[in-house]
Amino acid sequence: MSAQDKALDDKEERLRLTPVKGSNQVHVRGFNERLILNLIRQYDQLTKAEATRATGLSPNAVSMIFRALEDENLLLREEPIRGKIGQPSTPLRLNPSARHYVGFKIGRRSFDLVVIDFTGKILARRTSQHSHPTPVAMCAFFKHEIRSLLRSAHLRRDDIDALGVAMPSELWHWTDDFDAPKTEMEAWRDFDVASALHKILPVPISIENDGTAACRAERVFGPHTLKQDVIYFFIGTLIGGGIVLNGSVYVGRRGNSGGFGPLRVPDEPGGHRLIDHASLVVLEKLVAGEGHDPSAIYDEGFDWSALEPALSHWIARAARSLAHAIVSTLSVIDFEAVVVDGALPEECRGRLLREINSELAKLDLQGVMHPDLSSGHFGTVARALGAASYRIATDFMIDQNALHLGAAK
Template identity: 45%
Template structure:
């Protein structure tokens, strides 16, 4: 089919666990996605390597690679000459082959990012606010998309393959928590931002929960090695996360699987609380405000918070304890290989948090459970925006796609 200027195969993929190609006719789309996925994973591969990995015939691989190269999606690299036979010619994804937009709408800030086919950030826009007002958010999105596209050549603009929106589901429920006028936040109930933008754009628009999108960014762009099954926590203004099973982002029938912010954990007073009420950065913000301090830096300077003081130490200890219990609870249901923690915070703070979680886990009775390894996320503060951009990339080019994302 022909969509958004990018030539794709003719059939959608079914089961993402099926990692072999097929030489049967009518399966071009599956085989193309398989090639793209392998090249994303390995960087560059020769046709012979792809044929060996996929069990496709050399002729089938040759036809696929030639057509994808002609479509401007693959690059031919310098030949590697051996002692015997013809030189091997590695192929890689062409960064100019496709472009993707990602829009993150958070409780305290919005971001708009443009990435290329290999995931390199070409441009990013940022807006901080006290709360996400619908009208102002739409203006930021429309003006930002227009601005980013204005800096592209006509050919690059033709190759925009989609926009992914990462935002909290039912965002109007957070009016009291973010200190926003309830009437203003209620306007989100009647605003279908995906449909509004889809009506104005000539490429697909997708929508996903912001924390789940961050999990998707770790899956697509992160340095996860061979991880196939992991639970993911993103600590932003509010804590959330996602679940990856069999190398695929899992959202469940309603898209709410991995709603980790709602997980019950021990609260500050020992009574049950939700993870979101203990591990969120909004809790640290509240503690700082109670001390009469300006906490704006938490949202405007995520790379460097400076000297925060004892409030940060207490927050890390309590958040880590809650995260440890959440990890153990999740491990009683699914045997995860790892628990990955990332967030809107400096890398040094993330390291402290992960180390404290690992320590807290050693104090919990886990008899009968295999506790996953606790690891730092590798994408960082922009994971939600990049996760938004990963939605069209995954849905249109990679094996499996992102089950819970929504498209027109």
């Protein structure tokens, strides 16, 4: 069997196992369109026959949906595939230029601004570092950079469909943990971020927790699997993350699901919270203690091997605490997988993952299953990318948690 035939067989099997099916009733056409778009985003391209088999919809219903999505300029036709018998089949793929979104991460140590197309490709990016963020500095950065960002992407302001903002919830808190002046950070408490940014870029604006946004980027644009329930940790200046339930990001009642920082971890000098060990502020202090500049870790071009031996010390410490946190979360919900991402180089994420696996092997896992543990795929840019993906997820994808909630009502 050739590699191409094996890939097609694997695709057929995964399509057969698609956990969500469509309905042939006319009044759920919007749901069915989202389902088709979900599948095309997952498999890059899809024929009508493949969509029919995966969704359970009738061939006529699938044809109508494909036609409607083409008419909306959301899909493009590929070259027909000619088989040995029958009519050639024509795959369809997402139209990259169908929509464009700006994502803006407001972080404790940096700003990150991106513009993406409908497939999630980053067309341009701008970043800036700081010791702590202020509303004035945030507005100045956005106003100064948005014009050159769009120019680099060959876009006009009218081409932007929405702006997504990712930022820590209650940014004015946790100041002691990252050595920020309380009086300046307090300005965020009553500051209307959406209103301020809308004056600069008048498009629909969404704001969500930065860990949730990073989790959304992984779910929307990362390698797609059939895993439906996932824990996602994101290591930044502090630590947070997100939760995937029933195949969709679960934000929680206040939008803070996956705020893992306060999780208790045992037997670790320096504090009893996950944030006290698996955060970059901890690495900052270790690096500073060895006489190096801690701000260098937020420079994406910096070689982290220069941080030894502090880096190895931090990885071991973070891994021990994350292993305990993983077991704790698994005891609450039977998650299938754990993803660990963060604002650190890919090689360091790999080292951390191996160390976590080693620590998990030492723990008593009675009553919980050892999860499928993997590294995230977007690193530092995940939060801005996730912010940009918000409207893709809400307008063109299926949120199974919202469906279940609606059914319960």
